[in-house]
Amino acid sequence: MSWLKCEHTITKNSASYVLNKPLTTVGRARGNDLTLEDGMVSQSHATIVRKGNKHTISLADRSAELYVNGRRTRSVELNYGDSILIGAWQVSYLEGEPAPADEADGDGLSLERIQRLVELSADLMRDTTPERLFTDLLQGIVELTRSEKGFLIVFRDGERHLAASHNVDDEQLDLTRVSDSIVKQVTETRQGLILSDAMHDARFGRAQSVVDLRLSSVMCVPMIYRNDLLGVIYLGNDSITDLFTEADLAVLKIYAAQAALVVHHALLVNQLRLDNRNLRERLRKSSQGSILGNCAPMKAMFKILRRVAPTDLSVLVLGETGTGKELVARELHNLSGRKSGAFVAINCGAIPENLLESELFGHKKGAFTGAVSDKIGKVEAADGGTLFLDEIGEMPMNLQVKLLRVLQERVIERVGELQPRPINVRVVAATNKDLKELISEGMFREDLLYRLNEMEVQLPPLRERGEDIELLAHYFLNRYREQYQASARGFTNQGLLALKGYYWPGNVRELESRVKKALIMTDRALLNPEDLGLDAGVKRSVRPLAEAQEDFKLDYIKSVLDLNNWNKAQTARDLGVDARTIFRYVEKLEG
Numbered sequence: 001m002s003w004l005k006c007e008h009t010i011t012k013n014s015a016s017y018v019l020n021k022p023l024t025t026v027g028r029a030r031g032n033d034l035t036l037e038d039g040m041v042s043q044s045h046a047t048i049v050r051k052g053n054k055h056t057i058s059l060a061d062r063s064a065e066l067y068v069n070g071r072r073t074r075s076v077e078l079n080y081g082d083s084i085l086i087g088a089w090q091v092s093y094l095e096g097e098p099a100p101a102d103e104a105d106g107d108g109l110s111l112e113r114i115q116r117l118v119e120l121s122a123d124l125m126r127d128t129t130p131e132r133l134f135t136d137l138l139q140g141i142v143e144l145t146r147s148e149k150g151f152l153i154v155f156r157d158g159e160r161h162l163a164a165s166h167n168v169d170d171e172q173l174d175l176t177r178v179s180d181s182i183v184k185q186v187t188e189t190r191q192g193l194i195l196s197d198a199m200h201d202a203r204f205g206r207a208q209s210v211v212d213l214r215l216s217s218v219m220c221v222p223m224i225y226r227n228d229l230l231g232v233i234y235l236g237n238d239s240i241t242d243l244f245t246e247a248d249l250a251v252l253k254i255y256a257a258q259a260a261l262v263v264h265h266a267l268l269v270n271q272l273r274l275d276n277r278n279l280r281e282r283l284r285k286s287s288q289g290s291i292l293g294n295c296a297p298m299k300a301m302f303k304i305l306r307r308v309a310p311t312d313l314s315v316l317v318l319g320e321t322g323t324g325k326e327l328v329a330r331e332l333h334n335l336s337g338r339k340s341g342a343f344v345a346i347n348c349g350a351i352p353e354n355l356l357e358s359e360l361f362g363h364k365k366g367a368f369t370g371a372v373s374d375k376i377g378k379v380e381a382a383d384g385g386t387l388f389l390d391e392i393g394e395m396p397m398n399l400q401v402k403l404l405r406v407l408q409e410r411v412i413e414r415v416g417e418l419q420p421r422p423i424n425v426r427v428v429a430a431t432n433k434d435l436k437e438l439i440s441e442g443m444f445r446e447d448l449l450y451r452l453n454e455m456e457v458q459l460p461p462l463r464e465r466g467e468d469i470e471l472l473a474h475y476f477l478n479r480y481r482e483q484y485q486a487s488a489r490g491f492t493n494q495g496l497l498a499l500k501g502y503y504w505p506g507n508v509r510e511l512e513s514r515v516k517k518a519l520i521m522t523d524r525a526l527l528n529p530e531d532l533g534l535d536a537g538v539k540r541s542v543r544p545l546a547e548a549q550e551d552f553k554l555d556y557i558k559s560v561l562d563l564n565n566w567n568k569a570q571t572a573r574d575l576g577v578d579a580r581t582i583f584r585y586v587e588k589l590e591g
Helices: 103-109 111-126 130-145 180-189 208-213 246-285 296-308 325-334 353-361 397-409 435-440 446-452 468-481 493-501 507-521 545-563 568-575 579-590
Strands: 002-008 014-018 023-027 046-051 054-059 075-077 083-086 089-095 149-156 159-166 193-195 217-225 228-237 315-318 343-347 386-390 426-431 455-458
Touching: 130 149, 130 159, 130 228, 130 246, 180 193, 180 217, 180 228, 193 246, 217 246, 228 246, 296 325, 296 455, 315 325, 325 343, 325 386, 325 426, 353 397, 397 446, 435 446, 468 493, 468 507, 545 568, 545 579, 568 579
Parallel strands: 315 426, 315 455, 343 386, 386 426
Antiparallel strands: 002 014, 002 089, 023 046, 046 054, 054 075, 083 089, 149 159, 149 228, 193 217, 217 228
């Protein structure tokens, strides 16, 4: 029988492998028969083929290097006693089989140490703040390995940060107290390291940091979560040599693996808290009251609100369905001197026409069948406050006349009552319809529009609000996550792209609905397009620039023609173009 004795020339880790297969694969990847963890070892480095009682080793990766007895080779038949160098691993080809492990050296994983490891892990799980977690983590492992001092170094944004130290003067607490050469070796190889006498070590004895610090016993291991290097645990004693054993290193590796998991989650929780705090700050800076928005149209709208709110001007809020017109009305109320008064809202399109007059103006007992008592209407209920008339374009013509009187004379008459009642109310109306078109169709009074539209506020559709889509999506996710006990904490990149590319016919209301549904239905930590009911690769249509410019010219020329009562010659002079250009666009408008 033949076997391989393996020892890492830097970390001093050891392993053995019995060659009992016709084909043995060697490499860094986990799927190999013999796994050698080292940065200089290829994923699939070499193969060892058995023919009879002989073994031949050959390179599997042409870009890799293989040395047998100091000579570089690609393939060679092995003889007992041959020394093979694979990366930093020294491998001996030996006859027989490896001796059983010396149980006397197994006290490193004794029952007492295992029990202490369990206790330390339980203590770590109870800590929530990273600062306390790091301190407890380091103190526990220093006690477990009988170290004099210890350092816990974490990596953030490519830089080293000293997270905790033990038995070190606080006045000198910085990274100059550890050997940069040793930490660099551990981080590059991702392998644990023991130095019995650092000052006289062939690899590090001449390192400036070792000489300056006069190091003796040092042990250092990486903390790795999955494939992410979170940091290193660095232990040492400046006065005792040969303090640490392979058993100590084995214990520290086990503890570092457990600690990496806990540290990862602690940092994740801390990052979530920081993200939430940053999000709240972003929301504060990107909002006006309960209205969120950071794009230019929303900022312009916020400025109008702050200017108009203190006045008693009637405001007409225009925007598509779901853009938040009622929120604007409420903000106008909250910013005004009427905020202590009532805010009364009524949807003119949701109440039957025969009941709308009574809802608006109230009625006298006995005014009609079913009027068994006096009733105060919405307008009167808003006395001293703000009346919000949503979907004003749905109001019947006969009630438009009565509303016009309210705006002009500031009095109302209940249904069935002839005595006018004075009222003090500010009116904010909203619609998603083109009121000028309704006027041309005889469905809306022009004089009422002038009374309602003393100041106009235009709300942009969500698809035109750019980064506000992501801002609102995160707001709704954080708002409803705890309510629905959802596991989602954010969005994938594909999810955010799908949100930004969607047309949003239902605007903010639809966005809120999709996020709520996704939170309820998915178990994922990050919401993807499928969770949101969106197609990952689909984005709303983008018109060619030339086509968009042409449409803009057409609309602009039409507006100037309207201004000039369709005098084409005057329009051409105002626009500084040839009259034939105007005639060409008029043909398009009339075609």
